[in-house]
Amino acid sequence: MRALVGAMLAALLLPATAVSSGSAGAEPRIVTLGGSITEIAYALGVGSQVVAVDTTSRHPAAVEALPKVGYLRTLSAEGILSLRPDVVVGLEEAGPPQTLVQLRDSGAVLKLVPDHYSAESVIEKINLVAGLFGAHERGQALASAVASDLAQVRGALSSVRQRPRVLFLLAASRGSPMAAGSETAAEAMIGLSGGENAVSGYKGYKPLSIEAAVAFAPDAIVMMQHSLDQLGGPDVVLKLPGIAATPAGQARRLIAYDGLYLLGFGPRTAHAVRDLAQALHPGLKLPDLPSRAWAAP
Secondary structure, X not given: OHHHHHHHHHHHEOOOOOOOOOHHHOOOOEEEEOHHHHHHHHHOOOHHHEEEEOOOOOOOHHHHHOOEOOOOOOOOHHHHHOOOOOEEEEEOOOOOHHHHHHHHHOOOEEEEEOOOOOHHHHHHHHHHHHHHOOOHHHHHHHHHHHHHHXXXXXXXXXXXXXXXXXXXXXXXXXXXXXXXXXXXXXXXXXXHOOOEEOOOOOEOEEEOOHHHHHHHOOOEEEEEHHHHHHHOOHHHHHOOOOHHHOHHHHHOOEEEEOHHHHHOOOOOHHHHHXXXXXXXXXXXXXXXXXXXXXXXX
């Protein structure tokens, strides 16, 4: 059964082929699943064709007025199909699998895009989505702009010799906050920004114990803003057992950003890397990145 589901999902993955127009030559009705996919669609100029998004899609501001079809990994086919989409484009972690099969069987074009955590994967993702929408020239321009911005930040960070140890915390519904281990978007962003993940020894996210917090000895703590708010704000987090005894806790060095901005690995990645790098290396001269319409709040 697992092999069968894997085969079905593999058939939904790119290669990217441009989607056709809707009925009678009308613009296709698009549903985007995944915050970075939605950002790319708008940055490519096809946002007017997007009729619905998932709840991880929160940028640009125009998406707030669109219907939401649920959380990326727990989607309902009925809710999406009620919007009569011609095209559904999402990240490969969209699901569950049975929902994807229902969408495919409905006749809508369904394409899933790989989501990896690196500077190179952002460029690849932009080019793949642009290929789906037949926006090759705009895709090349967008990819080139993002690559240029990333190169500028990387160049400035090449002189960094001391990489601060960074602990990324995620709010949990119950109990201790979760700490980001290896193979996470958080670890990748920390590395791109000239830091070192303070966590080692496991992949993904695990609850943070008092003993682990002390042993990790982070120089800085990074969080998503909504996780910080959920946990009660900076004063509460910095007084958590274990955290208070760390270098970060004693220096009150806590950094928070919007989650999609920080971890989305979409068009705004270079700007997020620059901002986090500046927070981790306050004395370092970093470039003022060009103003980009698609990066505006």
